[in-house]
Each structure stands twice: as structure tokens, then as C-alpha cells.
Amino acid sequence: MVNFIIKYLIIAVVIxxxxxxxxxxxxxxFQTSVLVALAMGFANTFVKPIxxxxSFPITFLTLGLFLLVINVIVVYVVAHFIQGFTVQGFIPPLIFSFGLSFLSTVLGWFLDKD
Incomplete structure (x- = not known):
């Protein structure tokens, strides 16, 4: 539980x-960034797989490139529900999504050792 809190606080600071x-x-x-970190974790766990x-047929036809659009959609969904978090364009949320994924992976390597 402590690792979970540390992980999401670090993600919030980086956000x-x-x-x-x-x-x-x-x-x-900062409170908004904590909410964004938690909401992105929730959205990546529950909304993104749905x-x-x-969109599997579209993803298959585009050879996986449609997954980039899904990442942007997830960021926009979080921005819709979290007040104080605004997103514009296509490239900024794509960069934001990649950065969060990379950071979460690296933190997982160090904090999720049991």
C-alpha cells in the first residue's frame, strides 16, 4: 500500500x-495532478481495455496505429471528468500518455518488488 501511494505521488509530481x-x-x-494520476491509472485499467x-477491427486494419488514438481518447476522457485539467490538440495528450506510461513502467520496476 505504501508503494502505491509513493508511486502515485511521484507520478503526480511529474505530471x-x-x-x-x-x-x-x-x-x-497539485491536488488536481494527484487526481489526474489516479484517474489515468483507473482509465488505463478499466476504460482502455474496453x-x-x-476498436479491434480498426486497430487490426491500421496495424496497431489506432492504439495511439485510443491513448489520446483516454487522456481526453480524464480531462473531461477532472476539473482543472485541460487538454488541447492531438500531439500534447499523446506525449503526455507516452510519458506517463514510461514513468509508470520505470516506477513499477523499482517499487513493485515484493
Missing amino acids: MFGTKYIVGIKIDS LKFI
Whole structure:
């Protein structure tokens, strides 16, 4: 449980500072970045697999490139539900999604050792 809290606090800090360098994504406060981190974790766990299943034919026809669109959709869904988190365009949420995935993977290597 402590590793879970540490992981999401680190992700929230990186979100807070990372959005200063990604033009097109804005976050109001640290509390909002914590909510975004938790919401992105929830969306990647529950919403993204459903979108992948529904869009399998399109993903197959585009040789997997439609998964990039799904990543952007997930960021927009989170932005819709979290006040103080705004997203514009296609490339900024794509970069944001890649950054979160990379960070989550690296933190998982170090914090999820049991």
C-alpha cells in the first residue's frame, strides 16, 4: 500500500512539472495532478481495455496505429471528468500518455518488488 501511494505521488509530481513543458496541457494545482494520476491509472485499467476491444477491427486494419488514438481518447476522457485539467490538440495528450506510461513502467520496476 505504501508503494502505491509513493508511486502515485511521484507520478503526480511529474505530471505537475511535466505539463509546464507540454504546450496544450494545463493543470491548476497539485491536488488536481494527484487526481489526474489516479484517474489515468483507473482509465488505463478499466476504460482502455474496453476501447481496445471495441476498436479491434480498426486497430487490426491500421496495424496497431489506432492504439495511439485510443491513448489520446483516454487522456481526453480524464480531462473531461477532472476539473482543472485541460487538454488541447492531438500531439500534447499523446506525449503526455507516452510519458506517463514510461514513468509508470520505470516506477513499477523499482517499487513493485515484493
